[in-house]
Structure formats: C-alpha cells, structure tokens
Amino acid sequence: MTAAEQPATLRERKKLRTRQALIDTAVTLFGERGFDNTPLDALLEQVEVSRRTFFRNFQSKEDVALAAVKQLWDVYLEVLDGTTKAGPLADVFLDAMLTTLERMDADWYRRFPRTLRLVADSPALDGHTLRHCAEVQAEIVRRLDRPDERELRLLIEFFVAAWRRALDEWLPDCPPGELPTLLRHTCAAMDTALRLEA
Known part of the structure; x- marks a missing residue:
C-alpha cells in the first residue's frame, strides 16, 4: 500500500494495523505450530484482540490464514x-x-x-x-x-x-x-x- 492509499483517519489506520497484525501473526503462528493444531484463541492472545475484533476483519481462521x-x-x-x-x-x-x-x-x-x-x-x-x-x-x-x-x-x-x-x-x-x-x-x-x- 502506497502513502497515497493510506487511510485518512487515525481510527482507519488503527484498524488497518490490527488487520495486518492478525495476518502476519497468523502466518507465523500457523507456520510454527501447524494450522490444524493452532486454535483461533492462540492467535487472538498473541495479537491481544477480542473475538469480536477478529470477526470484524475476517470470517474465519481459514480466511486470515x-x-x-x-x-x-x-x-x-x-x-x-x-x-x-x-x-x-x-x-x-x-x-x-x-x-x-x-x-x-x-x-x-x-x-x-x-x-x-x-x-x-x-x-x-x-x-x-x-x-x-x-x-x-x-x-x-x-x-x-x-x-x-x-x-x-x-x-x-x-x-x-x-x-x-x-x-x-x-x-x-x-x-x-x-x-x-x-x-x-x-x-x-x-x-x-x-x-x-x-
């Protein structure tokens, strides 16, 4: 994403950072532990977000992976x-x-x-x-x-x-x-x- 495409408001930038943290952590965590062996709660704990926040960004564990x-x-x-x-x-x-x-x-x-x-x-x-x-x-x-x-x-x-x-x-x-x-x-x-x- 270029600077011109960055969200304009602080809230939007925070949401984007949270989404990106979920994606990056999911790929790392699932890669280390295996996708099938890693519960969604382990990802949420790592990123320190609630289930509600997760499901505002993704439909499922598969979706974020x-x-x-x-x-x-x-x-x-x-x-x-x-x-x-x-x-x-x-x-x-x-x-x-x-x-x-x-x-x-x-x-x-x-x-x-x-x-x-x-x-x-x-x-x-x-x-x-x-x-x-x-x-x-x-x-x-x-x-x-x-x-x-x-x-x-x-x-x-x-x-x-x-x-x-x-x-x-x-x-x-x-x-x-x-x-x-x-x-x-x-x-x-x-x-x-x-x-x-x-």
Missing part, C-alpha cells in the same frame, strides 16, 4: 476489469496476472510463499483454497459474460493450471522477480502441451 491468496485474486479481478479486452483472451489473462504481480509489495511476497506452504500442510486450508479458486473462476465468467461459456471455462482452467505449475517451480526459493518469468514460460508451454502425441 489465506489473506495473501485472497489479496492476490481481489487485485487480479480489479486489474482484469480495467484491462482492454483485445486479442487472444489467454494473453489478456496472462497480462492481467503480470500486472497484478507488479502491484504486490514486499510484504506480500514475504507472506505468500509461507501461505502456500500452510495450504500444502493442511487439508482444511487446501479445501478452502479450492473453494475460493472456484468462486474466483465463476466470478471471471460472470464478469466477462460471453456466449462461449464452455470454452471460456476451459481457458480459465488452463490458465489456473499454468499458474499452479509456475508456483510449483517458484516455491523452493521464491525469488520475487522470477514468478512472472515462470508464469510466462508455463503459459507459453500450454499450446505445446495440448498437442503432445501419445
């Missing part, structure tokens, strides 16, 4: 809405994600890989992530509102598969500058992959 994932897709939908839809739609999807990654700050790049590792270690988080991914895909279909819905849904699935492949290659070391490059490579490989011979 996946804040980096949800931030990414919220920004992606915003970027996609503002993108000129011309040329191959696959390129539009790729360009929107590349723009989204440019907008992510250093804190996000620090939290995101840790979040992905939490997801890999927790069936509950994995299920929550899959559900959120399906909701985002449905939202893209709704916003584009095209007659060729079957082909559109297939294209979105292909793009998500390329994104996941790029993340798999990125995760061991997670250098921020390499994720866009890996995504370009996996998207470029999709056409060849669809033409592989038996």
Whole structure:
C-alpha cells in the first residue's frame, strides 16, 4: 500500500494495523505450530484482540490464514476489469496476472510463499483454497459474460493450471522477480502441451 492509499483517519489506520497484525501473526503462528493444531484463541492472545475484533476483519481462521491468496485474486479481478479486452483472451489473462504481480509489495511476497506452504500442510486450508479458486473462476465468467461459456471455462482452467505449475517451480526459493518469468514460460508451454502425441 502506497502513502497515497493510506487511510485518512487515525481510527482507519488503527484498524488497518490490527488487520495486518492478525495476518502476519497468523502466518507465523500457523507456520510454527501447524494450522490444524493452532486454535483461533492462540492467535487472538498473541495479537491481544477480542473475538469480536477478529470477526470484524475476517470470517474465519481459514480466511486470515489465506489473506495473501485472497489479496492476490481481489487485485487480479480489479486489474482484469480495467484491462482492454483485445486479442487472444489467454494473453489478456496472462497480462492481467503480470500486472497484478507488479502491484504486490514486499510484504506480500514475504507472506505468500509461507501461505502456500500452510495450504500444502493442511487439508482444511487446501479445501478452502479450492473453494475460493472456484468462486474466483465463476466470478471471471460472470464478469466477462460471453456466449462461449464452455470454452471460456476451459481457458480459465488452463490458465489456473499454468499458474499452479509456475508456483510449483517458484516455491523452493521464491525469488520475487522470477514468478512472472515462470508464469510466462508455463503459459507459453500450454499450446505445446495440448498437442503432445501419445
């Protein structure tokens, strides 16, 4: 978040700091103890907030753990809405994600890989992530509102598969500058992959 985007009032800034403290502490605490083994009360105790304050910011323990994932897709939908839809739609999807990654700050790049590792270690988080991914895909279909819905849904699935492949290659070391490059490579490989011979 840039200085221009900072909330104007003291109350809003305090709320933002509390929300950020919950996100950062959740990723650290769940990473140390395991998501499934850490009760919500342990997080609230660490940050020194009430349940009421927590639920004003997040819907669930899963929601705070996946804040980096949800931030990414919220920004992606915003970027996609503002993108000129011309040329191959696959390129539009790729360009929107590349723009989204440019907008992510250093804190996000620090939290995101840790979040992905939490997801890999927790069936509950994995299920929550899959559900959120399906909701985002449905939202893209709704916003584009095209007659060729079957082909559109297939294209979105292909793009998500390329994104996941790029993340798999990125995760061991997670250098921020390499994720866009890996995504370009996996998207470029999709056409060849669809033409592989038996």
